[in-house]
Amino acid sequence: MAHPGQVFLVGGPVRDQLLSLKAHDNDWVIVGATPEQMLSAGFTQVGKDFPVFLHPEAKEEYALARTERKQGHGYQGFICHTSPDVTLEQDLLRRDFTINAMALSDQGELVDPYGGQQDLENKIFRHVSPAFAEDPLRVLRGARFLARFHHLGFSVAQETLALMTQLAEKGELAHLSAERVWKETERALAEPDAEQYFLLLRKVQALNTWWLELSKSDFELPDHLSSNGASQSEGGKQGDGRKECVQEKIDLGEAAQNIALLRWGYLLHDLSAAEIRALCERLRCPKRHLDFALLVQGYFGVLQQPQEAESCLQLLEKSGVLKQGGLFAELLQLLPDSKSDLREWWQQLAEQVSEVKAQDYIEQGFKGPELGKAMKEGRLQKVQHWLIGAGKPEV
Incomplete structure (x- = not known):
C-alpha cells in the first residue's frame, strides 16, 4: 500500500x-x-x-x-x-x-x-x-x-x-x-x-x-x-x-x-x-x-515459619483461601523453589481448612453468630491437627 x-x-x-x-x-x-x-x-x-x-x-x-x-x-x-x-x-x-x-x-x-x-x-x-x-x-x-x-x-x-x-x-x-x-x-x-x-x-x-x-x-x-x-x-x-x-x-x-x-x-x-x-x-x-x-x-x-495455629489460620483467611479472588497463590510465589516443600505444605493445609463447610454446621443447628464461631473453631482445629499430624515444615 x-x-x-x-x-x-x-x-x-x-x-x-x-x-x-x-x-x-x-x-x-x-x-x-x-x-x-x-x-x-x-x-x-x-x-x-x-x-x-x-x-x-x-x-x-x-x-x-x-x-x-x-x-x-x-x-x-x-x-x-x-x-x-x-x-x-x-x-x-x-x-x-x-x-x-x-x-x-x-x-x-x-x-x-x-x-x-x-x-x-x-x-x-x-x-x-x-x-x-x-x-x-x-x-x-x-x-x-x-x-x-x-x-x-x-x-x-x-x-x-x-x-x-x-x-x-x-x-x-x-x-x-x-x-x-x-x-x-x-x-x-x-x-x-x-x-x-x-x-x-x-x-x-x-x-x-x-x-x-x-x-x-x-x-x-x-x-x-x-x-x-x-x-x-x-x-x-x-x-x-x-x-x-x-x-x-x-x-x-x-x-x-x-x-x-x-x-x-x-x-x-x-x-x-x-x-x-x-x-x-x-x-x-x-x-x-x-x-x-x-x-x-x-x-x-x-x-x-508457620508455628502457631491461630496465625496460620489468619494467613489463610486474609489471603482469601476461603473465597474467590484471593491472593493466596501469589503469596506462595514469594517462596523460592528451594522451599517447594513448604509451598506444598501450605497448599495442603488450605485444602484441609476448605473442607470446613457451613452446611455441616447448619445441619447441626448452628445459626447466626454461633455459626460463624463454630466454623472458626472447626477451622482452627483443622490447622492444629495439621500442624501435629503433618508436622511443622523445615524452614
Missing part, C-alpha cells in the same frame, strides 16, 4: 533491532504529509490533539512528524505542531534519549543525527537535547529503561544524571499525575532489574517526591524475584519517548502484571501498614497491590 510522504521506523524498534532484541510493535513516523492526505489514503485518525493514524490493513499507528512547544507543567503541558515541512531531524530532536532518536527509512538506511548508534555501542543513556528537561516524566522513563537494560551493561551519562537531579530538586516531578507515576513504576517493576529503577531515582534525588516511604530501602530482591525474563513488559506498547502529546493507554501482560505485584509486595514488606497505605494512596495504585502489600507485610514471617 502506498503512503503519503516518507515513512520511517523510529524510536524503540530501531534501538532494539540494533541490539538484536525483539521489538513488540513498530513506531512509524511520516514526513511530508498532511492529515487530509492520510485520510484520503485510507488511514483512520485516532489522535485528537496530535495527528496519529491507524493503518487500514496493518492496524499499526503512524504519526505525522511534529515539533513541540512547552506550555505549563507536567508531561502533558505541550503544544504540538505538525506540518509537511517538519523534518525527521526536528521530530527526533524532541525525543528523550539518543538511542531512541534514530530512524530507519523504508530502504533500510539508518538516520542518526544525534549519535544514538555510538551511545548504543557504548551502552549509554544520554538525553538528546535540553528539551529533555521540559518533560519530568522522562526522569522516570530513564530509570525504567535502566531497569530494562542494566543487565546488558547500560548506564546513564553524567550530564543526563545532572539534568535529572536538577529536575528533581526543582520539584518538577511533583507536577506529574499519580496515575502516570504509578504506570511507569508498575512497568519498571516488571523489568529484569527492577531495583535499578528505584536506585536511580534515589541517586538523582527523586525518590522523596513520590516514594518517600521507600527512601531507606535497600531494594534488594531475592534471586527468584530478580531477573525473570519479564523484560519488554509494556504489553506491546513501547512508549519510548514518543507521542508525549497523546494520552497513552498502557497495560501490562498477565505475566508482567504478576511479577510486578510480587515485587511490589516484597519491596514494601518491611514498612508499617500505615506507611504502605500512605504510599499506595499517594500513587493511587490498584487496590489489589495495596491488599497484597499489606498481606505480605503482615504475614511474610508466618509464611516462612
